[in-house]
Amino acid sequence: MVKICCIGAGYVGGPTMAVIALKCPSIEVAVVDISVSRINAWNSDQLPIYEPGLDGVVKECRGRNLFFSTDVEKHVSEADIVFVSVNTPTKTRGLGAGKAADLTYWESAARMIADVSKSDKIVVEKSTVPVKTAEAIEKILTHNSKGIKFQILSNPEFLAEGTAIKDLFNPDRVLIGGRETPEGQKAISTLKAVYAHWVPEDRILTTNLWSAELSKLAANAFLAQRISSVNAISALCEATGANVSQVAYSVGTDSRIGPKFLNASVGFGGSCFQKDILNLVYICECNGLPEVAEYWKQVIKINDYQKNRFVNRVVASMFNTVSNKKIAVLGFAFKKDTGDTRETPAIDVCKGLLGDKARLSIYDPQVSEDQIQRDLTLSKFEWDHPTHLQPMSPTTVKQVSVVWDAYEATKEAHAVCILTEWDEFKTLDYQRIYDNMQKPAFIFDGRNVVDVDKLRDIGFIVFSIGKPLDPWLKDMPAVA
Ligand code: UDX
Numbered sequence: 469m470v471k472i473c474c475i476g477a478g479y480v481g482g483p484t485m486a487v488i489a490l491k492c493p494s495i496e497v498a499v500v501d502i503s504v505s506r507i508n509a510w511n512s513d514q515l516p517i518y519e520p521g522l523d524g525v526v527k528e529c530r531g532r533n534l535f536f537s538t539d540v541e542k543h544v545s546e547a548d549i550v551f552v553s554v555n556t557p558t559k560t561r562g563l564g565a566g567k568a569a570d571l572t573y574w575e576s577a578a579r580m581i582a583d584v585s586k587s588d589k590i591v592v593e594k595s596t597v598p599v600k601t602a603e604a605i606e607k608i609l610t611h612n613s614k615g616i617k618f619q620i621l622s623n624p625e626f627l628a629e630g631t632a633i634k635d636l637f638n639p640d641r642v643l644i645g646g647r648e649t650p651e652g653q654k655a656i657s658t659l660k661a662v663y664a665h666w667v668p669e670d671r672i673l674t675t676n677l678w679s680a681e682l683s684k685l686a687a688n689a690f691l692a693q694r695i696s697s698v699n700a701i702s703a704l705c706e707a708t709g710a711n712v713s714q715v716a717y718s719v720g721t722d723s724r725i726g727p728k729f730l731n732a733s734v735g736f737g738g739s740c741f742q743k744d745i746l747n748l749v750y751i752c753e754c755n756g757l758p759e760v761a762e763y764w765k766q767v768i769k770i771n772d773y774q775k776n777r778f779v780n781r782v783v784a785s786m787f788n789t790v791s792n793k794k795i796a797v798l799g800f801a802f803k804k805d806t807g808d809t810r811e812t813p814a815i816d817v818c819k820g821l822l823g824d825k826a827r828l829s830i831y832d833p834q835v836s837e838d839q840i841q842r843d844l845t846l847s848k849f850e851w852d853h854p855t856h857l858q859p860m861s862p863t864t865v866k867q868v869s870v871v872w873d874a875y876e877a878t879k880e881a882h883a884v885c886i887l888t889e890w891d892e893f894k895t896l897d898y899q900r901i902y903d904n905m906q907k908p909a910f911i912f913d914g915r916n917v918v919d920v921d922k923l924r925d926i927g928f929i930v931f932s933i934g935k936p937l938d939p940w941l942k943d944m945p946a947v948a
Pocket residue numbers: 625626627628629630688691695728729730731732733734735736737738739740741802803804
């Protein structure tokens with residue numbers, strides 16, 4: 469029986485290993501983590517992450533051929549294949565601060581693997597890492613190996629949160645990079661055989677190590693670039709009277725461009741896009757390619773611009789002040805169908821509104837009050853000019869309440885800001901919401917989820933990203 473161990477039971481490691489266990493009953497899969505609370509949660513009925521379909525998969529395999537454990541060393545030493553899926557945040561201090569990936573967790577995992585291994589192993593990079601990380605890891609492993617042979621593979625994961633199980637069941641492609649030596653090719657075949665249990669062979673791509681590592685960074689950069697492109701166009705739509713949905717649809721029907729991933733929004737979030745682009749920027753700079761670095765930086769700059777623009781629009785529309793006004797925030801997660809708030813645009817928008825002294829009432833179906841308070845109080849690290857900004861003061865935090873119902877959040881509010889595209893926001897009783905709000909009642913839709921005409925008929929003043937402006941907003945001061 470092949471044994472797999474995955475170090476890191478997070479958003480990537482957990483779901484990926486659960487699906488491997490489901491699809492490969494002949495393989496024993498152990499997911500290990502240093503966080504006791506995370507492993508306890510994986511072993512309970514309340515999994516540590518919210519992901520549609522995940523509960524069913526875990527229930528079917530847990531205890532059969534899927535195990536969650538904190539006994540990292542035991543499971544690593546017994547495994548034939550070790551996936552490494554630990555976090556690789558952006559460095560916040562020292563060389564490359566604000567851009568480079570922090571590989572501390574990766575390095576300590578690699579040293580531990582070398583320490584405890586008693587048999588040859590394939591070590592698989594699963595978390596996104598800078599190009600050439602495999603080479604560094606290989607050095608750590610071989611210099612500490614006591615004669616044991618390691619083969620390094622890069623097998624980046626392309627799943628998106630909220631659709632992780634669907635993406636894992638039916639991936640566009642599985643990418644495996646390895647050394648071009650006979651041993652490297654053999655390791656590639658071993659990993660390929662795991663995925664071949666359910667992924668058609670022609671969708672399993674094999675490349676050299678560096679291509680696999682760079683493909684992941686490039687794919688995320690291209691995806692984020694599409695959103696910044698459509699968001700840049702959304703600003704122009706508002707200025708000209710074009711409708712961004714119509715423009716995106718027309719552009720997307722060109723088969724060379726394609727229709728997906730062209731939804732204008734308040735900005736992209738999530739743990740990957742910004743981090744991976746900053747990584748790419750840093751790698752370009754280190755390789756003497758400042759023009760290329762500058763090109764990709766713009767993708768993040770437009771994303772920051774889009775979030776600022778949204779806050780400015782809210783404040784400008786409401787007579788240039790939101791001081792002490794109640795603003796309902798619907799949605800805090802970085803996208804629908806996840807409880808994850810890493811880099812969510814809601815953090816920046818809420819901080820912007822709090823900076824103008826608004827009172828916020830926040831509702832998200834999957835994000836806890838604790839998490840929201842933590843996100844709004846933690847000091848933010850500015851990628852552009854790396855300094856830790858001052859954390860929110862305790863008085864500012866008092867301006868925030870977290871409630872468990874959209875109607876409660878909007879009661880007596882002056883304005884509603886929709887920041888995540890949860891399906892339930894499409895079918896709210898907006899007449900009821902309007903009746904219970906202060907007048908004039910504003911809706912700022914950062915995700916294009918509401919029916920603008922219907923809401924205007926009810927009496928709302930509506931702003932929706934990239935849509936022709938409400939006559940009310942046209943008279944308000946220009947937005948930066
Ligand atoms: C992304 C990649 O899609 C995935 O392949 C990679 O493995 C990890 O990073 P994820 O961040 O989980 O996945 O979600 P994704 O669906 O890509 O959304 C990222 C952000 O972009 C979200 O904030 C989302 O709301 C936003 N977005 C996405 C838009 O604003 N408009 C779109 O058209 C699509």
